Amino acid sequence: MIGSELDAAGVRQPELREAYRRCRVVNARYGKTFFLATRLLAPYQRPAVHALYGFARRADDILDDRDAGRSIDQQTSELTSLSNRLFTSLVDHEPGDDDPILAAVVDTARRYDIGWELFDDFLASMRMDLTVTDYPDRRALERYMYGSAEVIGFQMLPILGTIVPREEAAPYAAALGKAFQLTNFLRDVDEDLARGRVYLPADELAVHGVDRDLLVWCHENRRTEARVRAALIEQHARTREVYAQAYPGIAMLQPISRPCVETALNLYSKILSRIEALDFEIFTQRATVGTPQRAVVAAGGLGRAWAARIRDRSQPRWR
Incomplete structure (x- = not known):
């Protein structure tokens, strides 16, 4: 299967084919949805x-290496090294990196003309995660999410293709990336607390009488206190609004890409539904979409995808 995908993508070099294979394994293992x-x-x-x-x-x-006892200085150094190696390959056009993940992403960036600045913005947000553990307001959280989520949408756009000028579709792609991340923030409140982080705006929590200490109490006692539930309900509603903002952008994509994006939106929004169905008891269990439900959503998307491919007669335009 992967071989046919690489053939279709025009990837011929053996080393590069292996690099893409490694990326696919990582995606399948860690990014199931x-x-x-x-x-x-x-x-x-x-x-x-x-x-x-x-x-x-x-x-x-x-x-995540902090859990293995690595210091912030070591992690900062590794992120800096990753950034420098990517810049050297992608911008300075020096010989390719021996890291297969970097080799694949550099090739992708060149094929689809994905700008270095998007990777730089992403890595800037990753560096924030080393020292920033709380966000005083939504504006601060938005700054983090620009690099950690919105730029992912920007990176995806040239691969997905658009029927409108790319800059017209960009805000919707950014909103979808943000919606996905906000969903993860709600689902992973308990897990993030275990790592010392809170990805919810402190001022919005405070309206409901919630602070970090109360969240930690919920984490330690494995229950959602009433004030915390009220705050989570509000965050849940705000996230639903971001999905509504993102949805019109699907129609701006090339038809062949729409089933994928619509299915991803449906799958992630079902995580929100699951959180609500659990009555926001997210400190006792992780909200997940079961395999049967995922299969139903995916089956509908697969039918639409096949129909779109039959209609599509265009070929990829490599740079």
Whole structure:
């Protein structure tokens, strides 16, 4: 299967093919919902998406190394090294990096003309995660999410293709990336607290009488206190609004890409529904979408994807 995808994508070099294979393995292992949605893309689109995911995961792995006893200085140094190596390959056009993940993402960036500044903005937000543990207001959180979520939407746009000028579709792509991340923030409140982080605006929580200490109490006592539930309900509603803002952008994509993006939106929004169904008891269990429900959503998307591919007669235009 992966071989046919790489053939369709025009990836011929053996080393580069192996690099893309590594990215696909990473995506399948760690990004199950995202990976499922990518199966609805045309084969020639998939390797590039796997490469972008692989790079994002590489940065995440550096951040998660704190759990293994690595210091902030060590992590900062590793993120700086990752940034420098990417810049050297992508911008200075020096010989390719021996890291297969970097080799694949550099190739993708060149093929689709994805600007270095988007990767730089992403890594800037990753560096924030090393020292920033709380966000005083939504504006501060938005600054973080620009690099950690919105630029992912910008990176995806040239791969997905648009029927309108790319800059017209960009705000919707950014909103979708933000909606996905806000969903993760709600789902992972308990897990993030265990890592010393809170990705909810402190001033909005304070309206309900909630602060970090109360969230920690919920974490330690494995229950959602009434004030916390009220705050989570408000955050849940705000996230639903971001999904509504993002949805019109699907119609701006090339028809062959719409089933994938719509399926991803549906799958992630079902996580929100699951959080609500649990009555926001997110400190006792992780809100997930079961395999049968994922299969139903994916099956509908697959039908739309096949129909779109039959109608599509265009070929990828490599740079």
